[in-house]
Amino acid sequence: MTFLNRLAVWRAGGRSVVMTRDERRSPEPLDGLVIGGGDDISAHLYGGEVTVDVRVDPNRDKLEMETLELAEKHQIPVLGICRGAQILNVFYGGNLHGEIKEQFKDAKHIRTVLPKKCVNITADTQLQKLLNTEFCYVNSLHHQAINRLGDGFIEAANDVSGMIQAIENPSRRFLIGVQWHPEFLFWQPRQQRLFKTLVQAA
Numbered sequence: 001m002t003f004l005n006r007l008a009v010w011r012a013g014g015r016s017v018v019m020t021r022d023e024r025r026s027p028e029p030l031d032g033l034v035i036g037g038g039d040d041i042s043a044h045l046y047g048g049e050v051t052v053d054v055r056v057d058p059n060r061d062k063l064e065m066e067t068l069e070l071a072e073k074h075q076i077p078v079l080g081i082c083r084g085a086q087i088l089n090v091f092y093g094g095n096l097h098g099e100i101k102e103q104f105k106d107a108k109h110i111r112t113v114l115p116k117k118c119v120n121i122t123a124d125t126q127l128q129k130l131l132n133t134e135f136c137y138v139n140s141l142h143h144q145a146i147n148r149l150g151d152g153f154i155e156a157a158n159d160v161s162g163m164i165q166a167i168e169n170p171s172r173r174f175l176i177g178v179q180w181h182p183e184f185l186f187w188q189p190r191q192q193r194l195f196k197t198l199v200q201a202a
Contacts (some may be wrong), residue, residue: 004183005036005081011186012195014202019067023157032077032202034195035084036062037181040144044096054096065091077174077201079194082142085177089167093151100145100163107161110140114183119165121159126168127156130145130197132189135160138165138191145179174201 005015017030038055043050045065064084068091071078080088098105099102110117115137121128128134146164149155156176157166169175174197182191 001034001036002183005034008183008186008192008195009034009199011192012199014199019063022190030076032198033067033071033079034198035050035068035078035080035087036183037082037141039083040098041086041096042084043098044115046090048096048098051098061087062195063189075172077172077198078176079198080177081089081183082179082181083144084143085167085179086144086146088175088177089146089150089153092153092169094146094150094153095148097145097147097163099188100143102161103145103147104161107163113138113139113141113181115176115185115188117159117180119180121157122155125154125156126170126174127166127178130193133190136190138178138182139184140180142179146177173197 001016001018007040009016028120039055042056042061045061064087075159101109117138117140118135119138120135121131121133146167149167152169152171154170155164155166159165165179167177182194
């Protein structure tokens with residue numbers, strides 16, 4: 001968890017505990033889980049094509065998959081951010097587009113920490129209710145994206161190219177993944193509500 005994610009949790013009234021590959025900690029005493037951004041997810045986890053020109057972190061993959069298994073067992077609320085949304089989808093049996101430039105060739109690919117990408121929020125979803133908007137501008141730092149949805153998930157947001165930008169499981173208190181980085185948009189109250197709602201669910 002990055003400093004900005006920890007700050008967002010603190011601002012929402014929670015207290016964060018960092019989990020690392022070297023110091024594993026059972027999520028059983030935890031009340032909620034944030035999985036942030038980072039390196040690509042290993043293609044073998046979702047049946048994708050293995051390439052040599054991307055950075056992967058198998059140890060982190062293993063840690064997060066094991067942590068999600070325990071989070072599922074104990075019904076812990078989870079917020080997945082960027083890579084975190086992708087690993088959430090993979091854990092529940094979905095897969096990914098390994099390279100969005102190959103799958104969405106006609107799309108305008110924006111890579112920025114600034115809110116310059118417009119995403120459409122699906123009506124009557126948990127995400128729509130907590131953001132209280134039909135669309136919003138977000139940042140974009142990814143080159144992988146969610147393809148087939150994991151079990152129990154629905155599409156909660158997309159962009160003009162049809163690329164999935166958020167997912168959620170409507171049967172759970174809080175099981176949401178967003179492709180953008182709300183921690184970088186700390187001055188926007190609606191983005192902070194993602195963390196606040198997670199803390200409330202916890």
